[in-house]
Amino acid sequence: MAISDPSRVPAGREHLDNEDRELLERFEELVAAGDLESAHDVAEELWMTATDAHRALYQGLANVLAAVCAREQGKLRGALQIAQRSREMLAPFPARALGLELDVLLESMERCVERGQAGLRLGQDR
Secondary structure, eight states, X not given: OOOOOGGGOOSSSTTSOHHHHHHHHHHHHHHHHTOHHHHHHHHHHHHHHOOSHHHXXXXXXXXXXXXXXXXXXXXXXXXXXXXXXXXXHHTTSOSEETTEEHHHHHHHHHHHHHHOOOOOOSSTTO
16 A cells, blocks of 8 residues: 555554565564664665655664664764654654654664763654
């Protein structure tokens, strides 16, 4: 199902094909394990193959990870710039999209980037 309006990306994943659903689950597992570079690669893979509003969502997810990885590498200025762009990219999407709580993700990204705290989160209970 092609979705052109970011605000209409569903909260769940039922509309995704099996490959995208599996990649998104892998993305979640990698983030939960703290393997943010590998999670970034998975988000980029999703981004490169998507053709509708999902493309911008996956690009935003990849940017969030890039911001946190830049911070972890001591590149604070770049991390802050990428984090700001990530917020802008994900702003048109609902707070919950594809099973991910974007507001929680962005809050945890800000803690990681601005305060150097670890723990990127995709949802309240993740």
